[in-house]
Amino acid sequence: MTTELLSPVNLKPIAGGEPLGPVAHPVPVTRIRPSHGWRAVRLAEFWRYRELLYFLTLRDIKLRYKQTALGVAWAVIQPLFTMAVFAIFFGKLGGLPSDGKPYALFVLVGLLPWQLFAYALTQSSNSLVNEQRLITKVYFPRLIVPVASVFSGLVDFLVTFGLVFVGMAFFGVKPTWTAVAVPALVVFAVLAALAVGLWLSALNVRYRDVRYTIPFLTQFWMFVTPVAYPARMVPEAYRPLLGLNPMTGVVEGFRWALLGTDAPDWGMMAVSAAVVVGLLAGGLFYFRRMERTFADVV
Amino acid sequence: MSDVAIQVERLGKQYRLGGPRAGYPTLREQIRTWTSPRRLLRRPARTANRPPFWALKDVSFEVRRGEVVGIIGRNGAGKSTLLKILSQITEPTTGGADIHGRVGSLLEVGTGFHPELTGRENVYLNGAILGMRRVEIARRFDEIIAFAEVEQFVDTPVKHYSSGMYTRLAFAVAAHLDPEILIVDEVLAVGDVQFQRKCLGRMGEAARSGRTVLLVSHNMMAISQLCHRAFWIDQGTLKATGPARDVVNQYSAAFARVAEGDLTGAVGQGDGRVLPLDYRVTNCRGEPIPLPVTNEDVLVHVRLRVREPIRQPVYGLEVQNEQGVRMLCVNTAELGAELPPLGAGEREVRVRFKQVPYLPGVYRASFWVMNPQGHIYMMTHADALVFEIGQSRLYGTRDVDHRWGCVYTGVEVDCDDLAPRTVSMPEQSSQVAVHDRG
Numbered sequence: 001m002t003t004e005l006l007s008p009v010n011l012k013p014i015a016g017g018e019p020l021g022p023v024a025h026p027v028p029v030t031r032i033r034p035s036h037g038w039r040a041v042r043l044a045e046f047w048r049y050r051e052l053l054y055f056l057t058l059r060d061i062k063l064r065y066k067q068t069a070l071g072v073a074w075a076v077i078q079p080l081f082t083m084a085v086f087a088i089f090f091g092k093l094g095g096l097p098s099d100g101k102p103y104a105l106f107v108l109v110g111l112l113p114w115q116l117f118a119y120a121l122t123q124s125s126n127s128l129v130n131e132q133r134l135i136t137k138v139y140f141p142r143l144i145v146p147v148a149s150v151f152s153g154l155v156d157f158l159v160t161f162g163l164v165f166v167g168m169a170f171f172g173v174k175p176t177w178t179a180v181a182v183p184a185l186v187v188f189a190v191l192a193a194l195a196v197g198l199w200l201s202a203l204n205v206r207y208r209d210v211r212y213t214i215p216f217l218t219q220f221w222m223f224v225t226p227v228a229y230p231a232r233m234v235p236e237a238y239r240p241l242l243g244l245n246p247m248t249g250v251v252e253g254f255r256w257a258l259l260g261t262d263a264p265d266w267g268m269m270a271v272s273a274a275v276v277v278g279l280l281a282g283g284l285f286y287f288r289r290m291e292r293t294f295a296d297v298v
Numbered sequence: 299m300s301d302v303a304i305q306v307e308r309l310g311k312q313y314r315l316g317g318p319r320a321g322y323p324t325l326r327e328q329i330r331t332w333t334s335p336r337r338l339l340r341r342p343a344r345t346a347n348r349p350p351f352w353a354l355k356d357v358s359f360e361v362r363r364g365e366v367v368g369i370i371g372r373n374g375a376g377k378s379t380l381l382k383i384l385s386q387i388t389e390p391t392t393g394g395a396d397i398h399g400r401v402g403s404l405l406e407v408g409t410g411f412h413p414e415l416t417g418r419e420n421v422y423l424n425g426a427i428l429g430m431r432r433v434e435i436a437r438r439f440d441e442i443i444a445f446a447e448v449e450q451f452v453d454t455p456v457k458h459y460s461s462g463m464y465t466r467l468a469f470a471v472a473a474h475l476d477p478e479i480l481i482v483d484e485v486l487a488v489g490d491v492q493f494q495r496k497c498l499g500r501m502g503e504a505a506r507s508g509r510t511v512l513l514v515s516h517n518m519m520a521i522s523q524l525c526h527r528a529f530w531i532d533q534g535t536l537k538a539t540g541p542a543r544d545v546v547n548q549y550s551a552a553f554a555r556v557a558e559g560d561l562t563g564a565v566g567q568g569d570g571r572v573l574p575l576d577y578r579v580t581n582c583r584g585e586p587i588p589l590p591v592t593n594e595d596v597l598v599h600v601r602l603r604v605r606e607p608i609r610q611p612v613y614g615l616e617v618q619n620e621q622g623v624r625m626l627c628v629n630t631a632e633l634g635a636e637l638p639p640l641g642a643g644e645r646e647v648r649v650r651f652k653q654v655p656y657l658p659g660v661y662r663a664s665f666w667v668m669n670p671q672g673h674i675y676m677m678t679h680a681d682a683l684v685f686e687i688g689q690s691r692l693y694g695t696r697d698v699d700h701r702w703g704c705v706y707t708g709v710e711v712d713c714d715d716l717a718p719r720t721v722s723m724p725e726q727s728s729q730v731a732v733h734d735r736g
Contacts, residue, residue, distance in 0.1 A: 027478075030397040032383060034390050055426040059412060059419070066414045137409045138427055139386040295388045296313070
């Protein structure tokens with residue numbers, strides 16, 4: 001199915017307020033044909049629907065804490081409690097190292113990108129199934145749906161970010177110029193979540209098993225990501241392997257940017273970037289391939 | 299070419315039997331087929347042994363710019379599938395379609411409405427979903443709110459709206475969509491009678507303003523009044539095309555002499571507590587009759603499957619004639635009848651027409667079950683129950699049929715041999731009016 005603009009054609013005048021006479025605007029032609037195999041990812045069309053993306057994101061943000069007594073405070077409570085539990089069990093009882101920083105702050109900064117990633121991943125994976133009604137009744141590029149749910153996670157991120165600043169002030173850690181790397185790391189985390197989310201959301205349409213795998217996946221993924229421990233605890237020989245998990249670089253990068261720990265291994269970062277680009281590109285094409293049957297199968 | 303708005307060429311859509319929804323495999327099944335040696339031979343057995351089902355087959359037509367075309371057909375005939383393909387929601391299996399112009403499609407009103415959001419937020423969200431630009435929605439916002447008559451509640455979450463307000467707001471957004479080609483699926487069947495009339499008016503306006511409209515409806519009056527042409531789709535193929543009135547008449551005639559029918563799948567709205575099974579028409583003793591005639595007692599039996607007992611059931615019936623004119627709309631609460639609770643299981647409800655006053659012709663009816671507060675448990679489509687009233691020569695010597703009117707009823711005529719009197723009516727009435735104001 002393609003929509004393209006043809007050269008201007010004279011239209012029959014439309015009464016009812018519209019200007020009469022030859023209409024100069026081009027008539028969009030929609031060609032509807034069965035498609036086969038892999039299809040191009042149409043980013044131009046995606047861009048045309050950006051307002052829908054905006055409104056869907058806005059809706060998710062507004063609905064996130066509707067009818068909760070604590071409202072957006074939940075965005076503070078969740079990381080705060082996770083931090084406390086980690087600090088007690090891993091920091092105090094387990095005695096895990098924390099790159100010379102206070103363990104609680106060390107974990108909190110690690111949780112900041114992690115929770116953004118986990119939330120975005122969970123939401124986007126379930127997004128298509130949750131929007132069944134929309135998908136079976138209206139046409140729009142389906143890609144909007146998982147992307148909107150990834151974006152909606154950014155609000156929680158900003159709130160948690162405020163919490164991190166409070167924590168830094170509390171422990172007397174001053175931010176350095178490296179903090180400018182944070183936006184780039186956020187983009188990286190969001191793209192990583194989207195890359196995996198695209199695959200899972202499309203799979204979820206056909207196999208609802210995905211829905212039940214996601215909680216395990218995120219839990220498992222958190223432990224292989226150095227959120228509660230520093231990456232250098234892993235033997236040197238296995239470090240490049242860590243790069244296969246793109247969140248390793250993001251979490252380590254956040255600590256470097258905000259707490260001034262050692263810079264992450266750039267070789268590892270390169271591996272992570274390659275993994276994200278590969279997953280994202282594959283995800284986009286897989287999503288496009290599956291897209292045509294969404295309305296029939298969901 | 300600039301004259302053609304929609305061109306459809308040999309369009310076909312195939313589904314796997316068992317329903318596309320019911321039939322998706324779980325991951326385990328899929329993995330089993332991946333690991334099974336059969337995969338090495340050919341495709342998985344799951345798809346192979348199911349006969350394909352063509353929801354649409356070889357449908358070709360052309361709609362010219364500015365034409366209003368109605369699509370009619372029984373449930374499951376393929377009407378919605380056609381609209382879904384033209385709206386790009388689903389892909390055709392074969393053939394294709396070219397659409398010249400901006401398309402707006404309304405397969406449902408209020409798609410994407412969220413109960414927690416306010417009226418204002420929902421208007422913007424729904425507008426964006428329907429493909430309206432933000433500035434466009436902002437420009438027409440007041441108009442939309444006024445059309446829906448919800449001015450005071452713009453910033454109230456729609457979950458607090460009455461169902462009527464909710465529907466009106468949903469339709470109002472849709473009604474302000476301004477595409478060159480409008481694709482509409484049975485959205486007229488919402489809201490109260492007054493609002494339905496408003497919606498019909500709006501559709502008429504759209505039609506007269508030179509817009510191309512493709513409209514699916516079970517409302518034969520809407521089709522014959524609004525549409526220039528009509529397509530009758532039956533079992534996935536185009537059975538008839540032509541001037542709307544002709545096709546509507548053909549369609550109606552095809553269901554003549556039907557004294558019973560299946561109702562599964564004819565649910566128009568409801569919460570699923572009651573499902574219709576079938577209906578039949580008999581004489582007052584419950585004996586099957588091929589053709590009831592005017593002035594005879596008729597019994598309509600509707601079989602229902604009741605899933606949850608209903609304490610105070612209220613039954614309603616609406617009858618339309620072939621032209622879609624409403625002949626009767628009545629419910630048992632209005633009639634003051636209190637009926638026993640409806641227990642779970644299969645039940646039969648009988649509606650007795652005493653001396654059915656309709657002149658010969660085909661009639662369509664919808665039947666519903668609701669509670670005294672008006673909550674609808676189940677309502678069939680407007681044309682779900684079809685029955686014919688046959689010729690009778692009971693009255694007079696010549697055949698009377700529906701061309702001569704709608705109903706038959708006794709009339710007494712009196713005649714007096716009086717000279718005409720002159721009455722100064724205007725003065726009198728103006729006096730009364732002045733008096734009233736004081």
